[in-house]
Amino acid sequence: MKERIQIILKGIFRENPTFVLVLGMCPTLATTSSAINGLSMGLATAFVLMLSNMTISLVGQLIPDKVRIPSYVVIIAAFVTVVDLLMAGYLPDIHNTLGIFIPLIVVNCIVLARAESFAAKNGAVDSVFDGLGIGLGFTLALTFLGFVRELLGSYSVFGHKLASGDGIILFILAPGAFFVLAYLMILFNIVKKKFIKK
């Protein structure tokens, strides 16, 4: 059990997909214009990651090497579409907020990277925990990024307006995503050096 917790913590800190691996930058930059968008995108990705990691670690041994990537993509795309349809049918409000971001999970390279580098070589249970850890790391990073951008860009926190006015629009736009990501990465590395021993 201790090892499993290690796998989860590794996903959040030592191999944080956004701040350390710097993977999946498209959804990171595109969907974090508000904290709630970042959070929902992160959770949906975490869910798909766990399912795809589990499936790929179970059937991975049966797939010939040369066609493994197309196979993984088909499996991941199937799970994403299932999530998309289920949300459209049963959670229409959340589906409305996320809109086009859900199908974007298919092209999120974190999911493919974990399938290739972890799930294909490890057992099903470990792979689920790896998906959970990486998913949580991604969710935390996206929520934090969205939180800062929303605060500066529209003066609000999780949709609640703190001050009147439009905010510094730059932070809602694409360049703002790069600025905030860069400063958060610096912050993350300072914290990591201080508290986490190698």
Added chain:
Amino acid sequence: MAKESSFKNMALTLLVISSVSSAILAGVYELTKDSIDAVRIQKINRGISEILPPFDNNPSENVYKKFVDGDTVYVYVATKDGKNTGAAVQTFTNSGYGGKIVLLIGFLADGTINGIKVISHSETPGLGDKIDPGKHGFSLQFNGKNPETCKIAVRKDGGEIDAITASTISSKAFCDAVTRAYSVYREDVMKKGKWDGNTGATSKQ
């Protein structure tokens, strides 16, 4: 160890994976189809009652369709005590920043805009998505305006609509959708006098 990458193995693996995935997707699609449809119809019905004065018929059954500019505009005519109280027009534009925008616009009997709801859009979050009345006051400025007497266009184009800051393309697209809705409503409902829900307005083309 992974299986040998022979042609037969590769083709077989991809065939099996694709077939299983399609089967699962088909199953989930069938499972969720009814509730997705129900959600959509409910959204339209709720939208109609929010943007029109009280009515006593069922506008979602009293619908007039017209094919314009490559897509369909739907006119849901509302009546009360047999008299027309207005119509909700489901309109669209393809010139949004993120592509298509679908709106539901409530017109009173004389053509005055009573309310607008956004059905779907793909505008930039935080910028163009302010066309949604829940996020910004932009769409509320249309209420009470009659496109017959008021030019529906952004001020830059000589109209009377204040565009959303940093989202001129979305604002222009919104005006385009409103104009399209009004032209269908005026030409095919107001001028032809297809008020009676039981006869004219239900005619399909």
